[in-house]
Amino acid sequence: MLSYRKFWVKPIVFLVSVLFFYSCSYVHTAAHADNKVTYFESLQKRLVSDGFDEKEIKAFYNAPQADFETKGVSRYFMHNEGKLNYGQFLKKGPLERARIYMKKHKTKLAEAEKTYGVNGRIITAILLVETRLGTYTGKSSVFNILSTMASLADTDIRNMLWKKVSGSTRLSRQEFEAKAEKKSGWAYKELKAFLKYTNREKITPSSIYGSYAGAMGICQF
DSSP states (O other): HHHHHHHHHHHHHHHHHHHHHHHHHHHHHHHHHHHHHHHHHHHHHHHHHTOOOOOHHHHHSSTTTTOHHHHHHHHHHHGGGSOOOGGGGGSSHHHHHHHHHHHHHHHHHHHHHHHHOOOHHHHHHHHHHHHTTTTTSSSSHHHHHHHHGGGGGGGHHHHHHHHHHTTSSSSSHHHHHHHHHHHHHHHHHHHHHHHHHHHHHHGGGOEEOTTTTTOOOTTTT
16 A cells, blocks of 8 residues: 555656646736736826727737836936946947948948938947947847836836835935936837837837837937
């Protein structure tokens, strides 16, 4: 009888472990889904009230790719532009790559200068600093970043984010509030323009990637 029980112990333990793993995964997924609904609920209502199709908006925010970018947006409140090493772009390697880029795209740069009045060297310098001449445009979902920033118009969401960044930001609570309010207004306008653009070009919003601040493209505008 004892040996019979031993025979079943390992399979039962394994089965229980598997069930526990999947139950935890389900709880995590469900909680994640609930968080998305909570974080973006007021934002979705604003978008719909501003004329966006309700079904499309719900589909965008219920998609698996949609996420509240706590980590990405938190960097915006900890980022110090003045501490960046811009001297790196004055070294021989980057400058040589910039010269090669200008030579390769001479015609296009001349056309841009003629059309918009911006010198080709300035355009190249911007591209060099922002995206290494278009070779690195970012890994953050622009849709998620803009949505997260826009949702900071909600006081409860700002409070949640402050708890995340308060220990690592140089900003006071008052400065954080002012910056969050200003940035949420900017992000909402950008989000609306972004959704109109992706709709016009038949692009899935979640497929475009950029910086943690919501910038995209080779110029990061």
